[in-house]
Amino acid sequence: MHLSQRITNVTGGGSDGWDLFNRARAMIARGIAVTELTIGEHDTPTHPSILEAMHTAALGGHTGYAAVPGTDELRATVAARVQAQTGIATTAANVMITPGGQAALFASHTAVCDAADVALYIDPYYATYPGTIRGVGAVPRAVPAHAANAFQPRAEDIDAAAAGAVSLLVNSPNNPTGVVYGADTLAGIAGVCQRHDLWLISDEVYDTQVWEGSHLSPRALPDMADRTLVVGSMSKSFAMTGSRCGWIVGPETAIDHLITLATHTTYGVPGYIQDATVFALARGDALERQVAAPFRRRRAIAQDILARQNSVALIPAQGAMYLMLDIRATGLTGEAFAEALLDTHHIAVMPGESFGAAAAGHVRVAMTIEDGAFASALAALCDFAEARAGQTA
Ligand code: PMP
Numbered sequence: 001m002h003l004s005q006r007i008t009n010v011t012g013g014g015s016d017g018w019d020l021f022n023r024a025r026a027m028i029a030r031g032i033a034v035t036e037l038t039i040g041e042h043d044t045p046t047h048p049s050i051l052e053a054m055h056t057a058a059l060g061g062h063t064g065y066a067a068v069p070g071t072d073e074l075r076a077t078v079a080a081r082v083q084a085q086t087g088i089a090t091t092a093a094n095v096m097i098t099p100g101g102q103a104a105l106f107a108s109h110t111a112v113c114d115a116a117d118v119a120l121y122i123d124p125y126y127a128t129y130p131g132t133i134r135g136v137g138a139v140p141r142a143v144p145a146h147a148a149n150a151f152q153p154r155a156e157d158i159d160a161a162a163a164g165a166v167s168l169l170v171n172s173p174n175n176p177t178g179v180v181y182g183a184d185t186l187a188g189i190a191g192v193c194q195r196h197d198l199w200l201i202s203d204e205v206y207d208t209q210v211w212e213g214s215h216l217s218p219r220a221l222p223d224m225a226d227r228t229l230v231v232g233s234m235s236k237s238f239a240m241t242g243s244r245c246g247w248i249v250g251p252e253t254a255i256d257h258l259i260t261l262a263t264h265t266t267y268g269v270p271g272y273i274q275d276a277t278v279f280a281l282a283r284g285d286a287l288e289r290q291v292a293a294p295f296r297r298r299r300a301i302a303q304d305i306l307a308r309q310n311s312v313a314l315i316p317a318q319g320a321m322y323l324m325l326d327i328r329a330t331g332l333t334g335e336a337f338a339e340a341l342l343d344t345h346h347i348a349v350m351p352g353e354s355f356g357a358a359a360a361g362h363v364r365v366a367m368t369i370e371d372g373a374f375a376s377a378l379a380a381l382c383d384f385a386e387a388r389a390g391q392t393a
Contacts, residue, residue: 070097123356155188173319
């Protein structure tokens with residue numbers, strides 16, 4: 001039977017970028033001890049107090065259909081948090097709760113793209129972005145952010161790609177680069193959106209993981225609130241990846257339509273998960289800092305190790321749970337480097353190429369294993385790179 005182009009074309013016919021990851025998982029299944037520095041999954045579980053709140057809510061009966069837009073309490077909690085962080089007036093009517101950030105990305109593109117519309121995104125990108133855009137029937141168009149510009153996107157590059165586009169998807173703090181967009185970058189992005197009448201979809205799921213500078217939400221820039229949909233999530237900030245709870249913050253009319261869409265797709269998020277989310281957010285930033293602390297620590301460990309060698313260059317690691325390493329001095333592609341490192345040292349890192357052409361010659365390291373093992377793996381990676389660079393020189 002025929003399957004729709006829309007679903008069979010989600011990956012665009014190419015690889016989904018997860019070959020290395022799948023190979024590492026297959027090795028583990030065969031009993032080989034692989035050090036996994038691939039995916040953005042915390043090495044600590046959800047805090048027991050959040051699980052207790054979930055348990056209490058479920059036993060208390062919040063197990064039926066929950067309000068499709070999100071509970072009033074959670075929408076108000078998210079709105080208050082966003083308003084406090086950005087200074088921009090935000091009410092519950094500006095918020096819809098979603099089953100995680102990924103569903104929010106899909107819904108946001110559904111809200112702003114018609115079939116065959118062009119949707120822009122920045123390369124390097126989180127692996128699902130082009131597929132999300134194809135999945136709603138739109139056409140993804142990548143705008144490169146250059147390694148030479150520390151992966152900060154430039155307004156002129158977005159301008160050059162913007163003809164005929166309806167939206168731009170950005171992500172700061174960034175996965176995969178670990179870069180946090182500065183005020184100049186964001187002002188440039190806002191300018192392009194206004195000049196070309198683009199919606200801005202701002203993926204801010206790493207907003208609590210900022211190691212240098214501060215997180216700025218482009219929705220807070222002048223005249224941006226009416227054209228910006230912010231994607232948020234509990235996954236990274238509270239180590240709640242499996243609970244699937246996120247949100248979209250945007251103009252009321254867009255949120256109204258998104259709620260109608262949710263009625264026809266997800267039908268909301270379980271009530272006990274939403275209650276636990278209210279509980280977690282009400283704890284202030286203490287818990288978020290606790291969840292972010294291991295990554296902050298490991299970033300410092302990595303900076304120390306990387307400062308002692310010359311074959312691997314660290315892209316400024318300003319936020320998120322990843323490091324982007326420039327391994328071009330080895331003469332290898334990111335893919336060849338990651339394959340060889342997996343074969344010879346049983347260490348799995350993601351090839352930069354998995355995240356787009358702009359990240360070629362790089363690898364992404366997730367800081368998601370215990371400090372000692374992380375330090376050993378990074379030291380081994382550097383030794384491997386040094387040996388390869390020596391052969392090239
Ligand atoms: N955006 C980015 C940049 C991500 O890295 C991820 C998860 N890795 C997501 C969105 C989606 O996260 P979730 O659906 O778990 O909220």
